[in-house]
Amino acid sequence: MLRTNTCGELRIENIGKTVVLSGWVQKVRDKGGMLWIDLRDRYGITQLILEEGKSDAAVLSVARSLSREDVISAEGPVIERSAKNANITTGDIEIQVLKLTLLNKSKTPPFTIEDDTDGGDELRMKYRYLDIRRTPVRTALELRHRLSIETRKYLDSFNFLEVETPYLIKSTPEGARDFVVPSRMNPGEFYALPQSPQTFKQLLMVAGIDRYYQIVKCFRDEDLRADRQPEFTQIDCEMSFVTQEDVLQTFEGLITHLFSKVLNVQLPAFPRMTYADAMRYYGCDKPDIRFDMQFVEMNSIVKEKGFPVFDSAELVVGINAAGCSEYTRKQLDALTDFVKKPQIGATGLVYLKCNSDGTYKSSVDKFYAPEELAKWAAAFNAKAGDLILVLAGGADKTRKALSELRLHVAEELGLRDPKVFKPLWVLDFPLLEWNEDEKRFFAMHHPFTSPLPDDVHYMSTDPGKVRANAYDMVINGVELGGGSVRIHDRTLQKQMFSILGFTDEEAQNQFGFLMNAFEYGAPPHAGLAFGFDRMCAIFSGKDSIRDFIAFPKNNSGRDVMIDSPSVIDSKQLVDLGLTINK
């Protein structure tokens, strides 16, 4: 071992011990007769000291030649520091260097290896191996490791088996676009990389592996939006002989365990909300419930008072920004500008100030008398000092816009504390979504999701009305995972495919192996999957997943560090029987 200890390990009680440390030069301070080096490794920073007289001239000369990020090894006794540093765990001691070896020289790095680096995103990605040396990125990867270790511990203790499912599978046109892999041994044919191990985990249930999990890479060839990655990691789980309630309990238990073990945060029992309520009260299927600010629908109190915008709107709906009645004209204008941004899409914003003197001030005073405005305030349970913000228009679009406004206002009011965690189950999603372009239903979750027992009869009469036996786990307005009770009956599965517009032949061709398996004793089963990259970000209170992935790709799907994808040998193309179109 080229070290006896790490740079994060030595304490006052180690004084007198001769140690060898190895690591990177964080900083050199040369004061003439004395010279200090901050030596860094994964575990921390330890100060090295060299003094003329006490260290060899040769050793001092090596030390004087050092620059940032050189890799060195230093040997000497641990001594007590005269000026202690309470900011680092090793701040009580330093190493009096008697031997010093330069293990590898470094060029000057293109950005500083500091918590707040001067490197931009693109540069950091190109030199990701330097970026990972920075504490924020390293601790992100350490958190990821810890979460995966604790996930496995918990699931193992409940008899879940981790089973590896294949990466070279079969392409299916349903859902997102697959990455495909040409087969050289079977010319003209392709494997696909899995978008999830969905069908395989269901086959494992048929196979009697009644509790399965896997922390597994998945792949989707989508046009990348910010913070989407073509490859991402799921914690994928499935159970047999269970009801929805069992799945909710089990995975609420997992997340509670993770928060407790990894963050020392004790979560309360998770509240549950139907999809219908989530849409009605929060305008989205993953509400952030760290704060209240529920939607109040106002159609019954605002219509037919002569205000044409409200009269013609399908929905008039608002939120109460408590304590904001003193918002200035400028602040209100900024909110209006916010809702009018194309990605929000509202046409305007109506406000009602509930002034501290009990009077009301609204942008639509002209149409609503004070006693009408008092009715608004009552509907919101608004108190003096509150500010009511109202949008109007088509119901879906208006809810979506108000949901964005709600988050925006909460952000401004500091109600979205990243250290506060509010989990939630959202239940009873619709089974199907109507696609107006293709004039057919699509599965909202996926085609293996079972309908709620109460709604099965709608499958043949009114499929759009069927609620799914599906659930999402949401924390702080972010979907952490989701799943469903699966269809385990071949006839129901066939009916589902037929509603989705598959001919029997297409269904058989694409999912025949699963439907055939269902004929040989498929148990009732259910499961869910967590987005692991996202989970890491949530645990850290971060929005971006990128720093929780060791080597992420950019928004064009490129790895700028290794410069991939790239052209391949023409011989390789010949072997694969492929030609690139000009």
Add this chain to the structure above:
Amino acid sequence: MLRTNTCGELRIENIGKTVVLSGWVQKVRDKGGMLWIDLRDRYGITQLILEEGKSDAAVLSVARSLSREDVISAEGPVIERSAKNANITTGDIEIQVLKLTLLNKSKTPPFTIEDDTDGGDELRMKYRYLDIRRTPVRTALELRHRLSIETRKYLDSFNFLEVETPYLIKSTPEGARDFVVPSRMNPGEFYALPQSPQTFKQLLMVAGIDRYYQIVKCFRDEDLRADRQPEFTQIDCEMSFVTQEDVLQTFEGLITHLFSKVLNVQLPAFPRMTYADAMRYYGCDKPDIRFDMQFVEMNSIVKEKGFPVFDSAELVVGINAAGCSEYTRKQLDALTDFVKKPQIGATGLVYLKCNSDGTYKSSVDKFYAPEELAKWAAAFNAKAGDLILVLAGGADKTRKALSELRLHVAEELGLRDPKVFKPLWVLDFPLLEWNEDEKRFFAMHHPFTSPLPDDVHYMSTDPGKVRANAYDMVINGVELGGGSVRIHDRTLQKQMFSILGFTDEEAQNQFGFLMNAFEYGAPPHAGLAFGFDRMCAIFSGKDSIRDFIAFPKNNSGRDVMIDSPSVIDSKQLVDLGLTINK
């Protein structure tokens, strides 16, 4: 939960408790007034009993309709069996069924779900989800899970971080053939699937993650031999600031931990052997040392005695099959036939029987007087009753053939007990192999392996002579894993690429990102990787890895269950900008 207990759980102390069990019907025995069902799940088998009079007629009628592999749920009290079954853990009790639910009907499975099934390989693969219901396959997957859990536990306790490296990487022509993935967003360009995370783990060392591991899928597009899979799993590890000795200690520790925790087998310290000795004494680089039977080279005692075959041979070398002097003519002929098989390639076999009466009998008596044969026996330390088997010819080929004969004879003598485990480190492999076809050196391990410090000076003068700082772990004649101390110096790495025939431009183009990284303070580092599929097989004393993979592919790289690879949509090809050659 559709059960209160599993089918492997109930014992005599549970008598009186009312339980619900769910699982698959293993067997129904109907004796008229009484009917027994063996109910199976992942955890075991529990007997259900139904009696006329005690169970409802409706319940009995459901029971009578059941057939193998139907999925049912049964409720009733645990009672004591009159005829106990000591062969199963639940054999003291049975369930008196009061309620019985058919959860899903099964067609008759195409083979029996028994330890010894009547299903052939192809059928078992096609219906893998039924095959996994069989105990031998299920326990293989359980062993795999246990090994991965314990591997992570051990490595985590030594501060190794599991870091996920990307699957969509860059194709490199060196080594085996890559699977490639066309990029739709970057037309004409391809990702490659990793053959191993080698370069990424080295980058993680540059990044300061000084102990890394990952249990990770790797991909190689090779023509498949028996028991090779296009996708396979590695336990991939790397460490910084270590010497070879540290790596050997750490991973000897891992394997010792796994044998102790998973099999309750205590391994001794691993002996170490140089590659040169392995070849000299065993004729192969992964000797099975469960038994001795070392090679003895006989050139000095057999040449120039008038036997032209030995006189013209580069090497005459033999083994002592102790206690086999009574082998019959038929047995000796069979051994001769064995070595003459094309895949072994010897031209003949010479034997010497050391008879129990002290005389010698050899197939080459004509050329060697008894006192000459006595010299042979002495060279082997042979005792009366032993049988010496000798091959002659070109040195490499003869060693290889004798190695096969050694294993074959040991197998016949029962010396290869799958319950006995003899680990071994093989060290000091050659760095390079000369390829006669391409007239250039290839890296024996990979191009990042460092030379032994003592041999560095040969790099420029006689590269073929350089030994690598590389090591393989071998158990029972199978390579479990291997690795090396890596090159961390850019100049040495450049020299290595140049010996391998890369121009600077090619090296920069393919591995520039790694060589550039080496300029920014690469620490000394070393690592290794274990073949995880193979490890599972070794722990079970099995030769084939296939049952340790949930969903393996056949020898043409096909998954016969899902029928993949397959043709894809022409639209998908257009999106990728590819045409399939006619």
